[in-house]
Amino acid sequence: MPKLYIGNKNYSSWSMRPWVLLKQAGISFEEIRVRFDSFDAGSEFKRTMGPVSPTGKVPVLVDGDLVVWDTLAIAEYVAETWPDKHLWPQDAKARARARSVCAEMHSGFTALRSHCPMNIEAHLPDTGALIWRDQAAVRADVARLVDMWSALLQEHGGPLLFGETFTVADAYFAPVCMRLHTYALPVPPHIAAYVQRVRELPGVKAWIDEALAEKDFLDFEEPYRLAKK
Numbered sequence: 686m687p688k689l690y691i692g693n694k695n696y697s698s699w700s701m702r703p704w705v706l707l708k709q710a711g712i713s714f715e716e717i718r719v720r721f722d723s724f725d726a727g728s729e730f731k732r733t734m735g736p737v738s739p740t741g742k743v744p745v746l747v748d749g750d751l752v753v754w755d756t757l758a759i760a761e762y763v764a765e766t767w768p769d770k771h772l773w774p775q776d777a778k779a780r781a782r783a784r785s786v787c788a789e790m791h792s793g794f795t796a797l798r799s800h801c802p803m804n805i806e807a808h809l810p811d812t813g814a815l816i817w818r819d820q821a822a823v824r825a826d827v828a829r830l831v832d833m834w835s836a837l838l839q840e841h842g843g844p845l846l847f848g849e850t851f852t853v854a855d856a857y858f859a860p861v862c863m864r865l866h867t868y869a870l871p872v873p874p875h876i877a878a879y880v881q882r883v884r885e886l887p888g889v890k891a892w893i894d895e896a897l898a899e900k901d902f903l904d905f906e907e908p909y910r911l912a913k914k
Contacts, residue, residue: 686713686714686715687714687715687746687747687748688714688715688716688717688746688747688748689703689704689707689714689715689716689717689744689745689746689747690717690718690719690734690737690738690743690744690745690746690747691704691716691717691718691719691743691744692718692719692720692721692730692743692744693718693720693721693896693899693901693903693906694718694805694892694895694896694899695803695804695805695806695896695897695899695901696721696802696803696804696903696906697721697743697744697803698798698802698803698860698863698864699742699743699744699756699860700743700744701803701859701860701863701892702744702756702759702760702856702857702859702860703744703746703756703759703760703763703856704716704744704888704892705856705859705886705888705889705892706759706760706763706772706853706856706888707763707888708887708888708891708892709851709855709856709886709887709888709889710763710767710770710772710851710888711770712763712767712770714746719733719734719743720901721903721905721906723905737752738752738754739754740754740755742754744756744759746759746762746763748762748766756791756857757787757788757791760772760787760853760856760857764853771850771852772851772852772853773852773853774847774848774850774852779841779847782837783846783847783852783853783854786833786837786846786854786857786858787853787854787857789833790857790858790861791857793826794826794829794830794861795822795826796820796822796823796825796826797823797826797827797830797861797864798864800816800820800822800823801813801816801823801864801867801868801870802864802906802908803860803863803864803867804867804906804907805863805867805893805896805897806896806897806899806900806913807867807907807909807910808867809867809868809869809909809910810868810869812868812909813867813868813869813870814869816868816870817868817870817871823870827865827870827871827872830858830861830872830876831872831873831876834846834858834876834879835873835875835876837854838875838879843879844879844882845879845882845883846858846879851886851888855883855886856888858883859883859886859889859892862879862880862883862884862889863884863893865877865880866880866884900913
Protein backbone atom coordinates (compact mmCIF):
# COMPACT_ATOMS: atom_id res chain seq x y z
CA MET A 686 0.00 0.00 0.00
CA PRO A 687 1.49 3.40 -0.95
CA LYS A 688 2.04 6.06 1.69
CA LEU A 689 1.03 9.66 1.08
CA TYR A 690 2.67 12.36 3.19
CA ILE A 691 0.50 15.45 3.53
CA GLY A 692 0.33 18.64 5.58
CA ASN A 693 -2.59 20.22 7.42
CA LYS A 694 -5.81 19.55 5.55
CA ASN A 695 -7.20 22.99 6.30
CA TYR A 696 -4.33 24.80 4.64
CA SER A 697 -2.35 22.48 2.36
CA SER A 698 -3.78 22.87 -1.13
CA TRP A 699 -0.96 20.90 -2.75
CA SER A 700 -1.55 17.98 -0.37
CA MET A 701 -5.25 18.04 -1.18
CA ARG A 702 -4.75 17.26 -4.86
CA PRO A 703 -3.21 13.75 -4.68
CA TRP A 704 -5.20 12.82 -1.54
CA VAL A 705 -8.50 13.61 -3.27
CA LEU A 706 -7.30 11.90 -6.45
CA LEU A 707 -6.57 8.66 -4.59
CA LYS A 708 -9.64 8.85 -2.36
CA GLN A 709 -12.13 9.63 -5.10
CA ALA A 710 -10.64 6.91 -7.30
CA GLY A 711 -11.00 4.34 -4.51
CA ILE A 712 -7.27 3.59 -4.32
CA SER A 713 -6.11 2.41 -0.89
CA PHE A 714 -3.25 4.33 0.68
CA GLU A 715 -1.78 5.09 4.06
CA GLU A 716 -2.00 8.75 5.05
CA ILE A 717 0.87 10.25 6.98
CA ARG A 718 -0.01 13.74 8.12
CA VAL A 719 2.88 16.01 9.07
CA ARG A 720 1.70 19.07 10.94
CA PHE A 721 2.87 22.48 9.79
CA ASP A 722 4.66 23.81 12.87
CA SER A 723 6.87 26.05 10.73
CA PHE A 724 9.01 25.71 7.65
CA ASP A 725 12.31 26.64 9.28
CA ALA A 726 15.20 24.23 8.86
CA GLY A 727 14.95 23.12 12.49
CA SER A 728 11.19 22.68 12.56
CA GLU A 729 9.60 19.32 13.32
CA PHE A 730 8.04 19.44 9.86
CA LYS A 731 11.43 19.77 8.15
CA ARG A 732 13.03 17.18 10.42
CA THR A 733 10.29 14.74 9.45
CA MET A 734 10.17 15.46 5.72
CA GLY A 735 13.88 15.94 5.14
CA PRO A 736 14.69 12.21 5.20
CA VAL A 737 11.62 11.40 3.07
CA SER A 738 11.93 13.79 0.12
CA PRO A 739 14.80 15.78 -1.39
CA THR A 740 12.59 18.88 -1.36
CA GLY A 741 11.54 18.51 2.27
CA LYS A 742 7.98 19.41 1.25
CA VAL A 743 4.57 17.76 0.97
CA PRO A 744 2.95 16.00 -0.72
CA VAL A 745 5.14 12.95 -1.23
CA LEU A 746 4.01 9.51 -2.37
CA VAL A 747 6.12 6.55 -1.22
CA ASP A 748 5.40 3.24 -2.94
CA GLY A 749 7.85 0.60 -1.78
CA ASP A 750 11.31 1.98 -2.44
CA LEU A 751 10.00 4.60 -4.88
CA VAL A 752 9.61 8.20 -3.74
CA VAL A 753 7.53 10.53 -5.92
CA TRP A 754 7.26 14.22 -5.14
CA ASP A 755 5.48 17.06 -6.94
CA THR A 756 1.76 16.77 -7.49
CA LEU A 757 1.90 16.37 -11.26
CA ALA A 758 4.45 13.58 -10.99
CA ILE A 759 2.31 11.87 -8.35
CA ALA A 760 -0.79 12.19 -10.55
CA GLU A 761 1.03 10.69 -13.54
CA TYR A 762 2.38 7.80 -11.45
CA VAL A 763 -1.03 7.05 -9.97
CA ALA A 764 -2.70 7.17 -13.40
CA GLU A 765 -0.09 4.79 -14.86
CA THR A 766 -0.15 2.40 -11.90
CA TRP A 767 -3.97 2.15 -11.81
CA PRO A 768 -4.93 2.50 -15.49
CA ASP A 769 -8.35 0.97 -14.83
CA LYS A 770 -9.31 4.13 -12.91
CA HIS A 771 -9.11 6.24 -16.10
CA LEU A 772 -7.77 9.26 -14.24
CA TRP A 773 -6.90 10.99 -17.49
CA PRO A 774 -9.50 11.25 -20.28
CA GLN A 775 -9.50 8.31 -22.68
CA ASP A 776 -9.52 10.49 -25.80
CA ALA A 777 -5.99 11.59 -26.76
CA LYS A 778 -6.93 15.20 -27.51
CA ALA A 779 -8.96 15.53 -24.32
CA ARG A 780 -6.09 13.94 -22.40
CA ALA A 781 -3.65 16.50 -23.79
CA ARG A 782 -6.04 19.29 -22.86
CA ALA A 783 -6.42 17.93 -19.33
CA ARG A 784 -2.66 17.83 -18.93
CA SER A 785 -2.44 21.39 -20.27
CA VAL A 786 -4.92 22.84 -17.79
CA CYS A 787 -3.29 20.98 -14.90
CA ALA A 788 0.12 22.32 -15.91
CA GLU A 789 -1.35 25.82 -16.15
CA MET A 790 -2.67 25.50 -12.60
CA HIS A 791 0.64 24.09 -11.44
CA SER A 792 2.65 27.10 -12.63
CA GLY A 793 0.05 29.86 -12.83
CA PHE A 794 -2.78 31.61 -11.01
CA THR A 795 -0.19 33.08 -8.67
CA ALA A 796 -2.29 36.07 -7.66
CA LEU A 797 -5.24 33.92 -6.64
CA ARG A 798 -2.99 31.52 -4.75
CA SER A 799 -1.10 34.34 -3.04
CA HIS A 800 -3.99 36.60 -2.05
CA CYS A 801 -6.51 33.83 -1.33
CA PRO A 802 -4.63 31.02 0.46
CA MET A 803 -6.66 27.90 1.05
CA ASN A 804 -8.43 27.98 4.40
CA ILE A 805 -11.33 25.56 4.41
CA GLU A 806 -12.49 26.28 7.95
CA ALA A 807 -12.71 30.04 7.45
CA HIS A 808 -15.56 32.02 5.89
CA LEU A 809 -14.13 35.29 4.57
CA PRO A 810 -16.58 36.99 2.19
CA ASP A 811 -15.72 40.50 3.43
CA THR A 812 -12.03 39.83 2.90
CA GLY A 813 -12.83 38.38 -0.50
CA ALA A 814 -14.76 41.50 -1.46
CA LEU A 815 -11.75 43.70 -0.62
CA ILE A 816 -9.39 41.40 -2.52
CA TRP A 817 -11.74 41.48 -5.49
CA ARG A 818 -11.91 45.27 -5.38
CA ASP A 819 -8.18 45.90 -4.98
CA GLN A 820 -6.41 43.05 -6.79
CA ALA A 821 -6.79 43.22 -10.55
CA ALA A 822 -4.55 40.17 -10.93
CA VAL A 823 -6.96 38.09 -8.83
CA ARG A 824 -9.84 39.22 -11.02
CA ALA A 825 -7.80 38.23 -14.07
CA ASP A 826 -7.04 34.80 -12.61
CA VAL A 827 -10.70 34.17 -11.86
CA ALA A 828 -11.69 35.35 -15.34
CA ARG A 829 -9.27 32.83 -16.82
CA LEU A 830 -10.73 30.07 -14.63
CA VAL A 831 -14.24 30.97 -15.72
CA ASP A 832 -13.24 30.88 -19.40
CA MET A 833 -11.38 27.58 -18.98
CA TRP A 834 -14.03 25.77 -16.97
CA SER A 835 -16.89 27.12 -19.11
CA ALA A 836 -15.26 25.83 -22.29
CA LEU A 837 -14.55 22.40 -20.79
CA LEU A 838 -18.01 22.01 -19.28
CA GLN A 839 -19.64 23.01 -22.56
CA GLU A 840 -17.41 20.81 -24.72
CA HIS A 841 -17.66 17.69 -22.55
CA GLY A 842 -21.18 18.19 -21.22
CA GLY A 843 -20.34 18.10 -17.50
CA PRO A 844 -21.00 17.53 -14.73
CA LEU A 845 -17.20 17.48 -14.31
CA LEU A 846 -14.56 19.15 -16.45
CA PHE A 847 -14.14 16.21 -18.83
CA GLY A 848 -17.61 14.76 -18.66
CA GLU A 849 -19.07 12.17 -16.34
CA THR A 850 -15.74 10.75 -15.17
CA PHE A 851 -13.67 12.28 -12.39
CA THR A 852 -10.17 13.05 -13.66
CA VAL A 853 -6.88 14.49 -12.46
CA ALA A 854 -8.12 17.89 -13.65
CA ASP A 855 -11.02 17.90 -11.18
CA ALA A 856 -8.66 16.89 -8.36
CA TYR A 857 -6.21 19.57 -9.42
CA PHE A 858 -8.79 22.33 -9.30
CA ALA A 859 -10.47 21.14 -6.07
CA PRO A 860 -8.39 23.54 -3.91
CA VAL A 861 -9.40 26.38 -6.23
CA CYS A 862 -13.02 25.50 -5.54
CA MET A 863 -12.21 25.78 -1.83
CA ARG A 864 -10.76 29.27 -2.36
CA LEU A 865 -13.72 30.49 -4.38
CA HIS A 866 -16.02 29.25 -1.62
CA THR A 867 -14.04 30.61 1.34
CA TYR A 868 -13.64 34.11 -0.10
CA ALA A 869 -17.03 34.15 -1.90
CA LEU A 870 -15.43 35.41 -5.09
CA PRO A 871 -18.04 36.28 -7.72
CA VAL A 872 -18.43 33.70 -10.49
CA PRO A 873 -21.30 32.92 -12.91
CA PRO A 874 -24.00 30.50 -11.74
CA HIS A 875 -22.79 27.59 -13.87
CA ILE A 876 -19.29 27.94 -12.39
CA ALA A 877 -20.69 28.17 -8.85
CA ALA A 878 -22.65 24.99 -9.61
CA TYR A 879 -19.45 23.21 -10.68
CA VAL A 880 -17.74 24.37 -7.47
CA GLN A 881 -20.59 22.90 -5.45
CA ARG A 882 -20.51 19.62 -7.39
CA VAL A 883 -16.80 19.28 -6.66
CA ARG A 884 -17.34 20.04 -2.98
CA GLU A 885 -19.96 17.27 -2.84
CA LEU A 886 -17.75 14.57 -4.38
CA PRO A 887 -17.19 11.90 -1.70
CA GLY A 888 -13.39 12.24 -1.84
CA VAL A 889 -13.54 16.02 -1.60
CA LYS A 890 -16.19 16.00 1.12
CA ALA A 891 -14.03 13.60 3.15
CA TRP A 892 -11.11 16.05 2.94
CA ILE A 893 -13.34 18.98 3.91
CA ASP A 894 -14.79 17.12 6.89
CA GLU A 895 -11.34 16.18 8.14
CA ALA A 896 -10.06 19.71 7.60
CA LEU A 897 -12.89 21.05 9.73
CA ALA A 898 -12.12 18.47 12.41
CA GLU A 899 -8.47 19.53 12.71
CA LYS A 900 -9.18 22.69 14.74
CA ASP A 901 -5.51 23.63 14.38
CA PHE A 902 -5.15 27.41 14.05
CA LEU A 903 -1.74 28.31 12.57
CA ASP A 904 -1.11 32.03 12.69
CA PHE A 905 1.57 31.95 9.99
CA GLU A 906 -1.00 30.48 7.59
CA GLU A 907 -3.58 33.13 8.47
CA PRO A 908 -2.96 36.48 6.74
CA TYR A 909 -6.46 37.74 7.51
CA ARG A 910 -7.28 36.55 11.03
CA LEU A 911 -5.58 36.91 14.39
CA ALA A 912 -7.53 34.02 15.85
CA LYS A 913 -10.05 31.40 14.89
CA LYS A 914 -13.60 32.72 15.28
